[in-house]
Amino acid sequence: MFFPVMLDLYKKLQEIFYPISIFFLEYTLAPEGKYPTQLREAVQAYQYLLQDLNIDPANIIVGGDSAGGNLTLQLFRHINTPHPEIPIVIPASAKPSKCILSSPWLCMDHKAPSYISNAKYDLMTVTNLSRSASRWKGNISDDFTDPLKASYEGWSSILSPTMVLSGRLELFKDDIQEFCENLKKVRSRRRATG
């Protein structure tokens, strides 16, 4: 299921960015790897692309789906404000050029109306999401784990141009919509003052 989708994406990207390669991080899953293990691995992988392979950050797009979307935002936040438990510092000038969030998991409270209204359509359930979140981060909730709760004022400096994808029948729909509206508010305010 997943790889054919990725290969489809590859073919479409190739039409725009040819040539392009796709790097896939096999991050450690919870409970074996608890927060912020996955962010540490993502930072190491990004540093590998920059330093070992000399890839120009202007030519790097970072994206992810579901929990991978959350990890994408963690990586962008870390580049802006390094996570206290991760000593690897990536300069802000080396931020990836673009960001793709596909049905990102933005808040682990699961209280938005769409968690109820779309329960019969989504392949995930709130029970499973809550269990996964608990196994991953325990009771911790911060700007990295729950990006929807973070002050949205900061996103304009944290993110590169971002594409967000969401389905209208998915559990995350309302959280994603709120996140996008917050991003738009920041952008329009910046335009008004700048």
Added chain:
Amino acid sequence: MSLEQYIFAAVNRFLFIHLTEEQVVVLHTAVNKKTMRNILETQLSSDITYLEPITGQPFKGIWLVKDNTLSLPEAKVLVWFHGTATQVQLTNS
């Protein structure tokens, strides 16, 4: 939403409810490995390498698609982070 999509979601919900997280990962790994085998058997282009594991690093990762221009200054890369249930485990197999 099509009937096919509705059934797909319902079957997955059933699995997520009745299987443990470890069992879901095993199931996804099995499906992914089968798909990967099919991809490897039908290489699409000689300029491209598929599913190349990255070795000697503190993280685990693979080049899902590696273009042979990766060493050039204009090489472009999409870094993709998967969802929790999509486990690849290629580097161990």
